[in-house]
Structure formats: C-alpha cells, structure tokens
Amino acid sequence: MYQIYPLSWADSNRDGFGDLPGITAHLDHLAGRPDSLGVDAIWLSPIYRSPMVDFGYDISDHCSVDPRFGTLADADLLFGEAHGRGLRVLLDYVPNHTSDQHPWFAQSRSSRRNRYRDWYVWADPGPDGGPPNNWLSAFERTGPAWTYDQATGQWYLHSFTSAQPDLNWRNPDARAAMHDVLRFWLRRGVDGFRIDVPHRLGKHPELADNPADVAALRRCSQLDERRHNSMDHPDGHDMMRRIRAVVDEFPGRVLVGEVGVHHPQRRLAYHGSDGDELHLIFDFGFWRNPWRADAFRAAGARLARWPDAHRWPTHALSNHDIRRHATRFARAAEDGPDTLARVRVAAILLLTLPGTTFLYYGEEIGMTDLAVPAAHVHDPDGRDPCRSPMRWRSGPGAGFTEGQPWLPTGSEGPTVAGQDRDPGSVLNLYRRLVRLRAGDERLRLGGYRLVDSDPDVYAFLRLASVGAAARQGAAVTGRAGDPAGRLLVLANFADQPRQTGLDRDAESLPGQGVLLAGSGQRPAGVRIRLTDLVLCADEAMVIEI
Ligand code: BGC
Numbered sequence: 001m002y003q004i005y006p007l008s009w010a011d012s013n014r015d016g017f018g019d020l021p022g023i024t025a026h027l028d029h030l031a032g033r034p035d036s037l038g039v040d041a042i043w044l045s046p047i048y049r050s051p052m053v054d055f056g057y058d059i060s061d062h063c064s065v066d067p068r069f070g071t072l073a074d075a076d077l078l079f080g081e082a083h084g085r086g087l088r089v090l091l092d093y094v095p096n097h098t099s100d101q102h103p104w105f106a107q108s109r110s111s112r113r114n115r116y117r118d119w120y121v122w123a124d125p126g127p128d129g130g131p132p133n134n135w136l137s138a139f140e141r142t143g144p145a146w147t148y149d150q151a152t153g154q155w156y157l158h159s160f161t162s163a164q165p166d167l168n169w170r171n172p173d174a175r176a177a178m179h180d181v182l183r184f185w186l187r188r189g190v191d192g193f194r195i196d197v198p199h200r201l202g203k204h205p206e207l208a209d210n211p212a213d214v215a216a217l218r219r220c221s222q223l224d225e226r227r228h229n230s231m232d233h234p235d236g237h238d239m240m241r242r243i244r245a246v247v248d249e250f251p252g253r254v255l256v257g258e259v260g261v262h263h264p265q266r267r268l269a270y271h272g273s274d275g276d277e278l279h280l281i282f283d284f285g286f287w288r289n290p291w292r293a294d295a296f297r298a299a300g301a302r303l304a305r306w307p308d309a310h311r312w313p314t315h316a317l318s319n320h321d322i323r324r325h326a327t328r329f330a331r332a333a334e335d336g337p338d339t340l341a342r343v344r345v346a347a348i349l350l351l352t353l354p355g356t357t358f359l360y361y362g363e364e365i366g367m368t369d370l371a372v373p374a375a376h377v378h379d380p381d382g383r384d385p386c387r388s389p390m391r392w393r394s395g396p397g398a399g400f401t402e403g404q405p406w407l408p409t410g411s412e413g414p415t416v417a418g419q420d421r422d423p424g425s426v427l428n429l430y431r432r433l434v435r436l437r438a439g440d441e442r443l444r445l446g447g448y449r450l451v452d453s454d455p456d457v458y459a460f461l462r463l464a465s466v467g468a469a470a471r472q473g474a475a476v477t478g479r480a481g482d483p484a485g486r487l488l489v490l491a492n493f494a495d496q497p498r499q500t501g502l503d504r505d506a507e508s509l510p511g512q513g514v515l516l517a518g519s520g521q522r523p524a525g526v527r528i529r530l531t532d533l534v535l536c537a538d539e540a541m542v543i544e545i
Pocket residue numbers: 054057094160196197258320321
C-alpha cells in the first residue's frame with residue numbers, strides 16, 4: 001500500500017496545495033504501466049472539508065471534499081481511474097473527533113439541551129473549577145485535553161487540539177451518523193479505510209482520572225502494562241466491532257487501524273476476539289526500529305509469528321507523523337559517499353519481510369525531511385518536515401506545483417525524473433522489489449526462518465508458501481530442508497564490509513545462489529557464492545537459493 005498525503009503529492013491548479021486531479025494525473029507513477037511502481041493500493045490521508053488546523057484530521061463535513069482538493073466528482077474520477085489500473089483506494093476515517101467547525105459541534109455547543117449536546121464529551125468543571133479530570137492532549141504543547149465553554153459552563157474533551165472535539169461514541173445517534181459516513185464512501189466504491197486512532201474511541205464511562213503515575217504521559221505509546229482511562233477502554237472494542245459490521249455490508253473491503261497502543265497484546269486485541277474488528281494494524285514497534293541488525297531481527301521474528309487466521313502483520317518505516325526514515329537512518333555525511341545506501345537496504349527489508357508493506361510517498365526516491373523555517377511552520381505538532389511536497393523533477397516547485405508550494409519543496413534532492421531511467425536508482429530498486437514481491441508467493445505469503453549469521457548481518461529465508469497452514473494460524477517457522485526454491489535475504493547494517501558468517505548455517509544452505517535484487521553494484525542475475533560472501537557496508541541482497 002502506498003500512502004499519499006494529498007496536500008503534498010501533486011497540485012493541478014497552481015494554488016500550491018496538492019489536489020485530487022493532481023493525484024489522478026500522476027497515477028501512472030503507481031500503476032498501470034510497465035515502469036509504474038506497481039503497488040496494489042493507495043491510502044489517501046484525509047480529503048474532506050476541513051479548516052486544516054490538523055491538516056485534514058479536523059473534519060467539518062465528512063461527506064464532502066475540501067475545495068483545496070477538488071470536488072466529489074474529482075474523487076469519483078480518481079476512484080474510477082485508480083480502479084481501472086487495478087489500484088484499490090483506501091480513505092482515512094477519523095472517528096474519534098471532528099473539527100470544532102463541524103455543524104454537529106456548533107449545535108452541540110449551542111446549548112446544554114440541544115439534541116447534539118451528547119454527541120460530544122461534555123463535563124462539569126472539576127472541584128477547583130478547572131478541567132473535569134487530569135487527561136492531557138496528545139500534542140505536546142496543547143496541555144489539558146479539555147477546553148471550557150463560557151456560554152454553557154462546561155468543558156469539552158479534545159484528545160488532540162482544542163479545534164478537534166472528541167465525539168461521544170457511547171451516543172447511538174452519533175455512532176449511527178459516523179456509520180453512515182462509512183457507507184457514503186463505500187457506496188462510492190472505496191475499498192476500505194485507514195482508521196485514525198481507533199484506540200481512542202473507548203474512554204472510561206465516568207471520565208475517571210488517569211492514574212497519577214501515568215497522568216504525565218500524553219501518548220498511549222509510552223504505556224506498557226499501565227492503563228490510561230482516557231483511551232483503550234475495553235468498551236472501545238464493541239465500537240470497533242460495529243464499525244467492522246458496517247464495512248462487512250460491502251464485500252471485500254479492508255480496515256487498517258493506527259492503534260497507538262504500545263503493549264502488543266492490547267494492540268493486537270483490536271483485530272477482535274474472532275477477527276471481527278480490524279483486518280490490519282500498524283506495527284508501531286517496526287517504524288521505531290533503530291538502524292541495527294538486532295532490532296530488525298527482533299521485528300522480523302514478531303512479523304513472522306502471527307497467531308491466528310485473523311491477523312496479518314504490516315510494516316512501514318515512514319508516514320506523515322514521524323521523521324522520514326531516510327532522515328532517521330542517514331549516516332553522518334563524512335561517513336560515506338552514498339547517503340541513500342541505507343534507504344536501499346531498508347527497501348529490501350520492507351519488501352521482503354512477512355506482511356503487508358506500507359510505503360510513504362517519496363520514500364521510493366529517497367526523500368528526506370525538509371527543514372521548515374519558523375515563519376512557515378504550519379503543523380501544531382512539528383510534523384511539517386516529513387510532509388514536504390513530492391519531488392517529481394528539478395526546478396522551482398519540483399514538478400509538484402507551478403504556484404507557491406504550501407511547504408518548501410527544497411531546491412535540490414532526489415526527483416522521480418532524475419531517477420526514472422537510472423537502473424541503479426532508488427526508484428528502480430523499489431520498482432524491481434515491488435514487482436518481485438507481486439510475482440512471488442514466497443514473499444507475499446511464504447514462511448520465514450532466521451539464518452544464523454554475523455551479528456551485524458540480518459539474514460533470513462522466505463520459504464515456499466505455507467499457504468493454508470499459515471492462514472489457519474500455524475506459526476511460520478519453516479525448517480531446515482524445506483523444499484528447494486527458497487529466497488535468502490541478507491542485510492549488512494555495519495558501516496564496514498562484513499563477512500556474512502553464513503557458514504554457521506551451512507547445513508541448511510547451498511554453496512551458491514542467484515542474485516534477484518541487490519542494493520549495491522552487483523547486477524541481478526549474477527551467481528553469488530555464499531560460503532565466503534562479503535557484503536559491503538550498508539549492502540543488502542535477495543538471493544534465490
Ligand atoms: C494522525 C495524525 C493526527 C492525529 C489526530 C493521528 O494519529 O495520524 O496526523 O494529527 O491522529 O487525528
């Protein structure tokens with residue numbers, strides 16, 4: 001799946017903001033042509049009408065398209081063009097909150113007796129006249145999760161900015177209205193949704209304080225065994241099941257959840273006890289991996305161990321909320337000439353590890369974060385640098401816009417045009433890997449086995465498909481002596497060449513194989529001797545053995 005941040009992908013009308021016609025015009029980049037990236041699906045961050053305080057995650061009309069992005073007709077056209085290329089389309093669904101400019105909230109705040117009052121979470125002041133409890137907003141600088149409404153003498157809850165009041169999912173009318181939002185888009189043909197912070201729907205029914213020792217922790221991701229009362233309440237699972245039931249009215253659709261719960265069991269609980277909640281859940285641990293073989297080895301083990309037929313792993317290294325991995329993993333400039341070497345290694349891992357891969361626009365050319373001068377900062381949580389516009393070609397506007405871009409495009413850096421015909425480019429490595437994966441059941445569905453190797457070299461096998469067994473819940477372990485036709489993936493995390501140390505696993509490996517894709521200079525198709533193989537610094541390979 002390929003995540004598009006619509007504000008930053010392609011501007012068709014020179015207003016400096018990306019838009020839907022811009023996306024439609026650039027779909028060839030993703031699918032439909034022999035030189036497309038070859039992804040199966042796109043996920044669009046929010047496209048709905050929004051005052052853009054949180055850049056679309058503050059929605060003021062769920063069943064419209066923000067004029068910056070175009071019209072509903074533009075959306076229909078985009079869905080049709082995408083489907084014509086075999087691309088599925090996922091939208092972002094933001095159930096926890098709306099914009100404070102949403103007509104529902106305008107009604108809700110107008111009077112305590114308004115019929116929309118209970119659609120949001122209102123509470124009387126605490127004993128000292130302050131906020132009703134000690135819950136905090138998730139954005140570092142915004143303080144308590146409550147804002148006082150002078151006119152009606154109560155506080156409203158906002159887990160994020162004060163412009164994003166939380167909906168009350170215990171209210172049946174609010175729930176039904178949000179279910180209808182799903183149906184509205186499903187009827188227009190969307191193939192599913194990425195659900196924003198689903199773990200925030202379930203809150204303590206009495207709005208009890210968070211335990212004192214966790215009150216200072218704003219993000220659930222900082223929690224382990226300890227619970228917040230402001231999120232991840234068990235009642236949230238019923239709310240998720242109902243969302244899933246609506247989506248199941250439409251066959252073949254998918255739900256991906258951004259469950260920001262660090263504790264693995266509690267995070268995975270959002271698949272539902274019987275697979276009746278989310279189909280897919282982002283793996284927060286994976287995108288926090290530091291650049292170390294042992295960290296990726298541990299992540300690989302986690303991805304390979306899905307416990308039942310209802311769960312399927314996912315992995316991503318970048319998105320619109322975190323620093324791009326090309327920036328996080330960058331070596332100090334003096335360390336090496338090829339700053340994109342690690343991006344190449346990461347691409348090989350992303351596209352060969354078990355599970356569904358999520359790519360973030362621009363990573364396929366190695367885009368890095370772009371510093372945003374203080375005077376031009378937009379985002380309340382400091383995330384502008386990872387949202388800089390797609391770099392299609394060099395020159396002012398980088399092919400993203402002919403107007404004034406809403407965020408800097410950078411005057412230099414990788415471009416699609418610059419990498420298009422260079423066989424050694426990051427873009428062409430991504431193209432090769434996506435295609436390899438699409439055509440190879442071992443990479444999509446097959447088993448996984450760790451191979452003993454040098455500590456700095458992560459080595460694993462993808463095995464002939466375990467098919468039905470995997471789908472019915474067998475742990476994917478694989479055995480030495482699996483049938484021929486395995487893939488060996490090697491990644492050297494050291495900044496020095498490394499002997500792979502594969503001789504430690506010599507019993508289960510042949511003496512040589514054929515390179516299918518590599519991050520370095522060696523061309524695909526060459527024979528690789530495994531016994532005394534030395535990988536260059538930051539080099540990875542996929543070898544058929
Ligand atoms: C989204 C953020 C957004 C927040 C509030 C997150 O998880 O990914 O971009 O600011 O939810 O909607």
